[in-house]
Amino acid sequence: MDPVKKLRRSLKQQHADYIESRAQKDLAEVQALEPRVLDAYQFISKQSGSVSREPIFRAADLIAWLGRLQPKTIQELGSGRSSVVFAAWCAKNGAQHIAYEQRDYWRDIVEEAISIAGGLGTVVHVPMVRVGGIGAKFTKVLAAEIDLVYVDGPSGEDRTYHTHDGRCINMDVPEHLRAGHRPKAILIDGRQNTRDLLWGMPEAHEYELTKQFQRTPEFASATDYVRHSSMLLRAR
Ligand SMILES: C[S@@+](CC[C@H](N)C(=O)[O-])C[C@H]1O[C@@H](n2cnc3c(N)ncnc32)[C@H](O)[C@@H]1O
Numbered sequence: 441m442d443p444v445k446k447l448r449r450s451l452k453q454q455h456a457d458y459i460e461s462r463a464q465k466d467l468a469e470v471q472a473l474e475p476r477v478l479d480a481y482q483f484i485s486k487q488s489g490s491v492s493r494e495p496i497f498r499a500a501d502l503i504a505w506l507g508r509l510q511p512k513t514i515q516e517l518g519s520g521r522s523s524v525v526f527a528a529w530c531a532k533n534g535a536q537h538i539a540y541e542q543r544d545y546w547r548d549i550v551e552e553a554i555s556i557a558g559g560l561g562t563v564v565h566v567p568m569v570r571v572g573g574i575g576a577k578f579t580k581v582l583a584a585e586i587d588l589v590y591v592d593g594p595s596g597e598d599r600t601y602h603t604h605d606g607r608c609i610n611m612d613v614p615e616h617l618r619a620g621h622r623p624k625a626i627l628i629d630g631r632q633n634t635r636d637l638l639w640g641m642p643e644a645h646e647y648e649l650t651k652q653f654q655r656t657p658e659f660a661s662a663t664d665y666v667r668h669s670s671m672l673l674r675a676r
Pocket of ligand 1: 488
């Protein structure tokens with residue numbers, strides 16, 4: 441066989457093996473936290489008719505973050521499969537979880553999923569409002585003291601926002617920081633426009649900025665294995 445073809449085939453195989461071994465490791469980590477998380481995921485997929493492309497990999501990443509941060513209070517913005525992981529972790533670690541959710545029917549689905557997983561978490565229906573042409577926020581302010589904020593919503597009601605991807609930027613967290621609050625950690629799921637805004641704020645200097653999520657080609661994202669951007673409050 442042509443040596444270049446042979447090399448390409450071998451690299452492809454190594455890549456496939458790597459993905460497979462990561463997938464097995466991620467699955468084991470989710471099962472170690474709570475095997476019923478997988479039942480809850482199945483329930484969400486069935487209810488929504490959408491099977492997320494990388495749910496286990498994201499769950500494993502969240503579990504790793506939770507282990508590292510050990511939050512006592514978690515505020516989530518936008519609910520879904522991630523809420524199940526947070527709630528399952530809280531049930532085992534004596535922490536509190538609350539999610540704001542703009543869609544009441546979705547809140548019901550997520551709450552049911554949390555109970556399937558034996559989790560301890562609350563999903564509250566909170567309407568959203570648009571903020572200018574680029575953002576949206578929930579109509580309920582965040583609690584003053586939060587250890588971990590997870591930003592994955594609101595999702596906006598359409599794709600008419602003036603951002604690179606047409607998706608809205610979360611405006612709850614910028615407001616929260618401007619009001620002088622300092623969550624110990626802020627995790628941002630994907631949302632590069634939200635990340636860019638937060639990282640550009642003067643308050644970002646009080647945080648360590650790590651692990652940027654970038655929309656990269658399949659191979660690079662498999663080697664980086666990074667989904668969440670993060671802001672960790674520096675020691676004072
Ligand atoms: C990106 S999703 C949040 C997902 C969640 N944080 C997670 O990681 O699974 C943002 C919003 O989209 C909406 N959403 C997500 N999946 C949905 C579905 N299958 N059907 C209807 N709404 C959905 C919900 O309102 C949710 O708050």
